[in-house]
Amino acid sequence: MATVLILAGCESQQLENPTxxxxxxxxxxxxxxxxxxxxxxxxxxxxxxxxxxxxxARQSNNRNYERRSDIxxxxxxxxxxxxxxxxxxxxxxxxxxxxxQSYADIEVERENTFTLHCxxxxxxxxxxxxxxxxxxxxxxxxxxxxxxxxxxxxxxxxRMTLSADGSQxxxxxxxxxxxxxxxxxxxxxxxxxxxxxxxYQCEQTVEKGKVCRVIQRDPNNQPRDxxxxxxxxxxxDAN
Amino acid sequence: MNRTLAFASQTGGISLAGxxxxxxxxxxxxxxSQQPSEQTSATEGRYPGYTDIGDLTANANDGGxxxxxxxxxxxxxxxxxxxxQPLLPRQVVQVSPAKARTTLNQNSSNPPLLxxxxxxxxxxxxxxxxxxxPLVRKAEARYLPYVLKQxxxxxxxxxxxxxxxxxxxxxxxxxxxxxLASDGEVMALRxxxxxxxxxxxxxxxxxxxxxxxxxxxxGQEPFQALFDRIESDLYLARLQLTTQQSKxxxxxxxxxxxxxxxxxxxxxxxxxSDDGSYKLMGLPAASDPMYRRIQQLRRYEYFFIxxxxxxxxxxxxxxxRTYHHWRQYSRELVVYMRDYQQRQAGQASGFRxxxxxxxxxxxxDYEWFRMQERxxxxxxxxxxxxxxxxxxxxxxxxxxxxGGYEQQYQQWQAILAEIxxxxxxxxxxxx
Numbered sequence: 001m002a003t004v005l006i007l008a009g010c011e012s013q014q015l016e017n018p019t020x021x022x023x024x025x026x027x028x029x030x031x032x033x034x035x036x037x038x039x040x041x042x043x044x045x046x047x048x049x050x051x052x053x054x055x056x057a058r059q060s061n062n063r064n065y066e067r068r069s070d071i072x073x074x075x076x077x078x079x080x081x082x083x084x085x086x087x088x089x090x091x092x093x094x095x096x097x098x099x100x101q102s103y104a105d106i107e108v109e110r111e112n113t114f115t116l117h118c119x120x121x122x123x124x125x126x127x128x129x130x131x132x133x134x135x136x137x138x139x140x141x142x143x144x145x146x147x148x149x150x151x152x153x154x155x156x157x158x159r160m161t162l163s164a165d166g167s168q169x170x171x172x173x174x175x176x177x178x179x180x181x182x183x184x185x186x187x188x189x190x191x192x193x194x195x196x197x198x199x200y201q202c203e204q205t206v207e208k209g210k211v212c213r214v215i216q217r218d219p220n221n222q223p224r225d226x227x228x229x230x231x232x233x234x235x236x237d238a239n
Numbered sequence: 240m241n242r243t244l245a246f247a248s249q250t251g252g253i254s255l256a257g258x259x260x261x262x263x264x265x266x267x268x269x270x271x272s273q274q275p276s277e278q279t280s281a282t283e284g285r286y287p288g289y290t291d292i293g294d295l296t297a298n299a300n301d302g303g304x305x306x307x308x309x310x311x312x313x314x315x316x317x318x319x320x321x322x323x324q325p326l327l328p329r330q331v332v333q334v335s336p337a338k339a340r341t342t343l344n345q346n347s348s349n350p351p352l353l354x355x356x357x358x359x360x361x362x363x364x365x366x367x368x369x370x371x372x373p374l375v376r377k378a379e380a381r382y383l384p385y386v387l388k389q390x391x392x393x394x395x396x397x398x399x400x401x402x403x404x405x406x407x408x409x410x411x412x413x414x415x416x417x418x419l420a421s422d423g424e425v426m427a428l429r430x431x432x433x434x435x436x437x438x439x440x441x442x443x444x445x446x447x448x449x450x451x452x453x454x455x456x457x458g459q460e461p462f463q464a465l466f467d468r469i470e471s472d473l474y475l476a477r478l479q480l481t482t483q484q485s486k487x488x489x490x491x492x493x494x495x496x497x498x499x500x501x502x503x504x505x506x507x508x509x510x511x512s513d514d515g516s517y518k519l520m521g522l523p524a525a526s527d528p529m530y531r532r533i534q535q536l537r538r539y540e541y542f543f544i545x546x547x548x549x550x551x552x553x554x555x556x557x558x559x560r561t562y563h564h565w566r567q568y569s570r571e572l573v574v575y576m577r578d579y580q581q582r583q584a585g586q587a588s589g590f591r592x593x594x595x596x597x598x599x600x601x602x603x604d605y606e607w608f609r610m611q612e613r614x615x616x617x618x619x620x621x622x623x624x625x626x627x628x629x630x631x632x633x634x635x636x637x638x639x640x641x642g643g644y645e646q647q648y649q650q651w652q653a654i655l656a657e658i659x660x661x662x663x664x665x666x667x668x669x670x
Contacts, residue, residue, distance in 0.1 A: 079594070082595075114612075154602070
């Protein structure tokens with residue numbers, strides 16, 4: 001409960017009591033990054049500084065801070081914002097994800113990093129803690145949130161959204177630092193693909209690690225190519 | 240691997256069929272022309288399944304040696320107050336890896352060697368619930384008794400040592416244990432040993448911490464020193480018995496077994512004291528037909544247990560290598576994770592707050608921790624993939640044996656009860 005409060009305190013606008021009605025989207029399947037739909041990091045950084053200048057302009061009797069030349073942002077803050085952008089870019093580079101979902105929980109296996117796991121609560125977010133940080137996860141409407149609270153005033157949130165037809169998924173990774181005026185968000189887009197055609201099957205072992213073997217397909221059991229010409233069946237009796 | 244398992248299964252099947260044929264002939268011989276008029280329920284000697292946590296918990300309080308210790312704390316560190324004091328004082332024994340088996344002078348009078356029955360260990364129910372790898376807990380509870388069996392056999396200070404799925408009344412010394420902890424680095428178990436006279440030998444908790452050198456050789460049990468210590472303690476307790484007490488254990492085992500088969504049939508030959516121990520008052524004549532039948536049935540019971548024991552040997556051989564690696568990797572992860580946590584927890588990164596280096600370091604720590612969790616999970620998953628077929632095969636075989644044996648057992652009870660009534664009636668008439 002204390003952790004919930006801490007988490008809520010650090011980013012109350014996003015995590016405190018998701019009020020939207022839960023609609024459990026089905027994220028299960030394999031996903032690969034669709035680079036064409038990803039955010040540009042440079043453009044997001046430019047937009048971030050633009051928003052900051054606009055805000056400062058409003059607060060300072062409409063002085064024109066929108067021009068790049070006279071940014072009243074300290075070097076330290078600017079460096080932190082750039083660092084956040086680089087950091088979010090790094091941690092959201094996962095190219096392939098495998099998601100297993102049931103009514104009770106979800107597991108997001110990500111390439112080259114740790115797996116995200118969430119047990120769905122009836123109400124509110126599921127919270128877990130360890131020595132290195134605290135996690136909260138759960139549904140916010142049809143979106144799935146994984147929020148990670150880290151030491152040194154850092155927090156990272158992944159907000160997953162499924163497209164209407166279920167073929168695309170957006171993962172918005174938001175980074176918050178107590179040294180930056182506002183969070184930095186980067187969107188990554190993923191397309192669903194079928195893992196069945198890999199042609200091999202892997203199994204974890206203690207002695208040899210992951211062992212994969214080629215699946216021998218039965219040639220008589222292959223799905224028929226819909227463009228192939230239909231086979232001609234002749235009836236000998238008819239002749 | 241699969242081929243080996245299939246072969247083992249086939250071999251077991253042939254062996255079982257042959258043994259059941261022999262058993263059937265024995266039962267036919269025993270039953271003579273008598274048919275059981277009704278099925279009587281077995282009051283003891285039941286072999287409940289142990290496939291889930293509920294059953295395990297139930298077993299711990301279902302007439303076993305741990306029944307008297309139900310008041311113990313779950314971790315087994317507090318002392319219970321059973322009516323009987325064990326031959327060796329209750330204590331938590333910290334075993335050092337450096338200490339080998341205690342060399343004790345064998346009694347010059349060469350006391351009779353006792354047959355020992357080791358019941359499959361019980362994993363702690365709460366460990367099963369907490370564990371990410373319940374199959375590992377289940378498999379090691381069947382593997383480790385075999386290590387103890389081998390230790391006792393190698394000492395040459397004991398008679399026949401058998402691993403059995405549940406406690407059988409016919410063992411001269413019965414050993415039961417609860418596995419309190421096992422992560423490759425630490426093993427802790429609570430062990431109770433009781434002889435057929437109801438005398439409590441041991442009620443101790445053994446703990447040992449293994450270092451990395453313990454895993455240098457695959458065939459060598461990393462916690463061998465712990466099992467050696469148990470053997471030494473058992474032998475120390477054994478030496479406290481007088482020759483007379485030792486000699487009474489074998490006939491008492493037979494008579495108590497007979498009493499279970501034929502209630503009131505042998506009660507006059509021994510006396511139960513207030514503390515639950517038994518004293519031999521006399522013996523039936525060697526030519527007593529009921530006594531001979533009971534001895535014959537007891538031999539058959541050993542026949543059943545030996546068959547089950549073979550299944551445990553098969554499991555031991557099949558999982559020895561995998562389990563060794565699992566414990567070795569598990570230990571490395573446990574030790575590394577603990578050291579890492581001690582170094583890192585609560586420390587600032589050392590970089591400027593808000594810098595990329597600081598963010599990377601803080602996040603990397605968290606990522607590392609979660610990756611370790613994942614490796615442990617994968618390790619357990621790998622263990623499951625490699626050992627699950629063997630454990631399932633073992634359980635199938637033992638359950639099959641249990642089912643058949645229990646049915647036979649009930650028939651024998653009914654037949655013997657009828658014979659006993661007939662013989663007693665004849666005896667009364669002749670008197």
